[in-house]
Amino acid sequence: MKNQEKYLKEYLKEREKIESKLGRIFNKKNPDSLYQPSEYGLGSGGKRLRPFLVLISAKAVGGKYSQVYNAALAVEIFHNFTLVHxxxxxxxxKRRNLPTMHLKYDINTAILAGDNMLGYAYKMLLKDCNENAKEVINRFTEAMIEVCEGQSYDTDFELKKNVSIPEYKVMIAKKTAALAEVCCSIGGLLGGGNRKQIDALTKYGRNLGMAFQIQDDLLDIMGDEDKFGKSVGGDLVAGKKTFLFLLALERAVGEDKLMLQKVIENKGIRKNQVKKYKLLYEKLGIIEKAEKEIENYTNKALKAIEIIEVQDSRNMFEWLANMLIKRKT
Amino acid sequence: MKNQEKYLKEYLKEREKIESKLGRIFNKKNPDSLYQPSEYGLGSGGKRLRPFLVLISAKAVGGKYSQVYNAALAVEIFHNFTLVHxxxxxxxxKRRNLPTMHLKYDINTAILAGDNMLGYAYKMLLKDCNENAKEVINRFTEAMIEVCEGQSYDTDFELKKNVSIPEYKVMIAKKTAALAEVCCSIGGLLGGGNRKQIDALTKYGRNLGMAFQIQDDLLDIMGDEDKFGKSVGGDLVAGKKTFLFLLALERAVGEDKLMLQKVIENKGIRKNQVKKYKLLYEKLGIIEKAEKEIENYTNKALKAIEIIEVQDSRNMFEWLANMLIKRKT
Structure with a gap:
C-alpha cells in the first residue's frame, strides 16, 4: 500500500512537470492567430498518461527521465492534435468542460492549429533523438498513420450495420492502442533499451491501450456522472457502436435484439432510455464480459513486462495498469 | 537552345516517373474511405516541380536520383496535403479543374485524408534517410511549421488594413518558399552533399520559391485565361492582398489610392472591374516592379548555385528558374 502511494506521488509529480513544460511550448510565439489556439489545444489538467508512459519506459531500460522529456511532450502534443481534429x-x-477549439475559435483555425501541433510533435520528438532517430521517427509516423486509419474505420462503422468484434478491435488497436504502444516503444528506444526490452514495452503499451479503450467504453455506461464530466450513456445516445454495444448485439436474441437494432436504426436513443439499456447490458452479462476483457488485456500487458529487470519499474507499470482499470473518469 | 530541350526532356521524363510512383502509394490500401480520398488528394497532371527539385539537388552534389525518389514523393505528398487543408x-x-476534396467527399474526409497524407509524407521521406535522418526530418519539420505559420499570416492579412511589403515577404517566405527550400536542402543532404553545397542549395530553393510566388501573383493579373485554368484577376475579385496590390497601395496617391482602398473596404471587386485595375497597375509601374522583383530573386538563386561544381547541374538549375519565370500557368 505504501508503494502504491509512492507511484502515485511519482506520477503526480511528473504530471505537474509535464503540465508546466507544455505550457511553455507555444507561449509568446508568432503569429498569435496560430499559437494561441495551439496552446488552447493542449488543454490543461488532463491525465497526461501518454507522456508518463514515455518517461517510465525510458527508466525501465536504464534511461533517465531527462533523456525523454521532449519525446514525452511530443506524444501529448500529438494526442491533443488528434483531439482537435x-x-x-x-x-x-465540449472537451474537458471547455468549448472545443473549433467553437472557441473557428473550424479553419482548428484545422491549421491542429496541423501545426502535429509539426511541433515531430519537432519536440526530434530533440531527444540521436543515432536511432530513424527508428524512433518511423515508429511515431506509423502510429500517426494508424490513428488516421482507426479514425476512418470508426467513421465507417457509423454507417455500417454489421460490425464484428474483431473489426471493432482492429479499429481501437489503431485509433487508441497504437499511440499507447509508441509511447512505450520510443521511451524504451530513447532510453537505450535492447531489442527484447523494446518488444516487451511495445506489447505492454499496445495491450494497455486496448484495456484503456474498452474501459472507456465501459465507463460511458458505468461512470459517475459528476466525475466523468460527460453524460452517462452518451455513446448510446449518440448511437455509437462501442465494444459493449457490439457484444450485446452479438448475444441478444428476440425482443432484446430488436431493442438493440433500434439504436442503429434510429442512430441513437433518448437520454431517458439509457437506464433501460444499461439494465439490458447487465442482463446479457455484457458488463462482466467487458470487465473480463479489460482484465485479459491488462494481464497480457503485465505478462509482457515480466522481462524488465528493474523491480521498481515493473511495479510502476503494474500500478499504472491497475490505476487505469480502477479509474472512474 | 539544344540544351534547353535536353533539360525540358529530362524534366518531363522524371515528371512522368513521379506521376506513376505517386499513383501507387495509396493504391488498394484499407480503409477505402481514407485511401481513396488520399489518392484523389495527390491530384494528377500537376507540375511536380517540388519533387524535381529534390532529384536535381541530389544529383548536383554527386548523388543519384534513385537515392531520393521517396523523398521526392514525400515533398509532393506534403504539398498536396497543404492544398487539401x-x-x-x-x-x-476547384483545384486543377476538378472539385476540391471537401466537395468531392466532405470536410471531415478532407481533414482526415490530409492528416494521413502528412503521415505518408514522413513515411516516404524516412525511406530515403540514413545516418542524417535527424537533420533531414528536422528540416522537413521546420518547413512544415513554417508553412502553417505562413498560412496563418495569410489569413491574418485578410482582416488587416495595413500590410507592409516586408510583412508580405515574411508570409510568402513561410507559406511558399520554405517548402521549395527544403526540397533542395534535403535533396542535397540525402545525395551526400557537403555543408557548402547544402547552404547553396538552401539559398537557391528559398529564392526560387520567392520568385515563384511573386510570379504567381503576377500571373493572376497577366495570365492567359485559357492556359491559367482560373479567371484572370481572381485575386482582385477575392480582395487578396498580393504583392502587386500592396505595392500599388504603397505607390498610389489621390484618386488611385482611394480606388485601391475600396478593394479592401469592399473585400474585393466585381469581375468587370478587373481591366480597370490592371490599367491602374500598369500606370503605377507595378507590373514592371513585380517583374524586376522576380528577376532579383531569380538572380539571387542562380548566384547561390555558382559554387556547384557540375556544369550540367548548374545549367539545369538555371533552365528551371528561367522556365518558372516564363511560365504562363
Missing part, C-alpha cells in the same frame, strides 16, 4: 469531425462542443 | 479554409471549389 476529431472534435471537428465529431461536431463535439 | 488550404482548400477547406479558403472554401475553394
Amino acid at each position: 476529431d472534435d471537428i469531425m465529431d461536431n463535439a462542443d | 488550404d482548400d477547406i479554409m479558403d472554401n475553394a471549389d
Whole structure:
C-alpha cells in the first residue's frame, strides 16, 4: 500500500512537470492567430498518461527521465492534435468542460492549429533523438498513420450495420492502442533499451491501450456522472457502436435484439432510455464480459513486462495498469 | 537552345516517373474511405516541380536520383496535403479543374485524408534517410511549421488594413518558399552533399520559391485565361492582398489610392472591374516592379548555385528558374 502511494506521488509529480513544460511550448510565439489556439489545444489538467508512459519506459531500460522529456511532450502534443481534429469531425462542443477549439475559435483555425501541433510533435520528438532517430521517427509516423486509419474505420462503422468484434478491435488497436504502444516503444528506444526490452514495452503499451479503450467504453455506461464530466450513456445516445454495444448485439436474441437494432436504426436513443439499456447490458452479462476483457488485456500487458529487470519499474507499470482499470473518469 | 530541350526532356521524363510512383502509394490500401480520398488528394497532371527539385539537388552534389525518389514523393505528398487543408479554409471549389476534396467527399474526409497524407509524407521521406535522418526530418519539420505559420499570416492579412511589403515577404517566405527550400536542402543532404553545397542549395530553393510566388501573383493579373485554368484577376475579385496590390497601395496617391482602398473596404471587386485595375497597375509601374522583383530573386538563386561544381547541374538549375519565370500557368 505504501508503494502504491509512492507511484502515485511519482506520477503526480511528473504530471505537474509535464503540465508546466507544455505550457511553455507555444507561449509568446508568432503569429498569435496560430499559437494561441495551439496552446488552447493542449488543454490543461488532463491525465497526461501518454507522456508518463514515455518517461517510465525510458527508466525501465536504464534511461533517465531527462533523456525523454521532449519525446514525452511530443506524444501529448500529438494526442491533443488528434483531439482537435476529431472534435471537428465529431461536431463535439465540449472537451474537458471547455468549448472545443473549433467553437472557441473557428473550424479553419482548428484545422491549421491542429496541423501545426502535429509539426511541433515531430519537432519536440526530434530533440531527444540521436543515432536511432530513424527508428524512433518511423515508429511515431506509423502510429500517426494508424490513428488516421482507426479514425476512418470508426467513421465507417457509423454507417455500417454489421460490425464484428474483431473489426471493432482492429479499429481501437489503431485509433487508441497504437499511440499507447509508441509511447512505450520510443521511451524504451530513447532510453537505450535492447531489442527484447523494446518488444516487451511495445506489447505492454499496445495491450494497455486496448484495456484503456474498452474501459472507456465501459465507463460511458458505468461512470459517475459528476466525475466523468460527460453524460452517462452518451455513446448510446449518440448511437455509437462501442465494444459493449457490439457484444450485446452479438448475444441478444428476440425482443432484446430488436431493442438493440433500434439504436442503429434510429442512430441513437433518448437520454431517458439509457437506464433501460444499461439494465439490458447487465442482463446479457455484457458488463462482466467487458470487465473480463479489460482484465485479459491488462494481464497480457503485465505478462509482457515480466522481462524488465528493474523491480521498481515493473511495479510502476503494474500500478499504472491497475490505476487505469480502477479509474472512474 | 539544344540544351534547353535536353533539360525540358529530362524534366518531363522524371515528371512522368513521379506521376506513376505517386499513383501507387495509396493504391488498394484499407480503409477505402481514407485511401481513396488520399489518392484523389495527390491530384494528377500537376507540375511536380517540388519533387524535381529534390532529384536535381541530389544529383548536383554527386548523388543519384534513385537515392531520393521517396523523398521526392514525400515533398509532393506534403504539398498536396497543404492544398487539401488550404482548400477547406479558403472554401475553394476547384483545384486543377476538378472539385476540391471537401466537395468531392466532405470536410471531415478532407481533414482526415490530409492528416494521413502528412503521415505518408514522413513515411516516404524516412525511406530515403540514413545516418542524417535527424537533420533531414528536422528540416522537413521546420518547413512544415513554417508553412502553417505562413498560412496563418495569410489569413491574418485578410482582416488587416495595413500590410507592409516586408510583412508580405515574411508570409510568402513561410507559406511558399520554405517548402521549395527544403526540397533542395534535403535533396542535397540525402545525395551526400557537403555543408557548402547544402547552404547553396538552401539559398537557391528559398529564392526560387520567392520568385515563384511573386510570379504567381503576377500571373493572376497577366495570365492567359485559357492556359491559367482560373479567371484572370481572381485575386482582385477575392480582395487578396498580393504583392502587386500592396505595392500599388504603397505607390498610389489621390484618386488611385482611394480606388485601391475600396478593394479592401469592399473585400474585393466585381469581375468587370478587373481591366480597370490592371490599367491602374500598369500606370503605377507595378507590373514592371513585380517583374524586376522576380528577376532579383531569380538572380539571387542562380548566384547561390555558382559554387556547384557540375556544369550540367548548374545549367539545369538555371533552365528551371528561367522556365518558372516564363511560365504562363
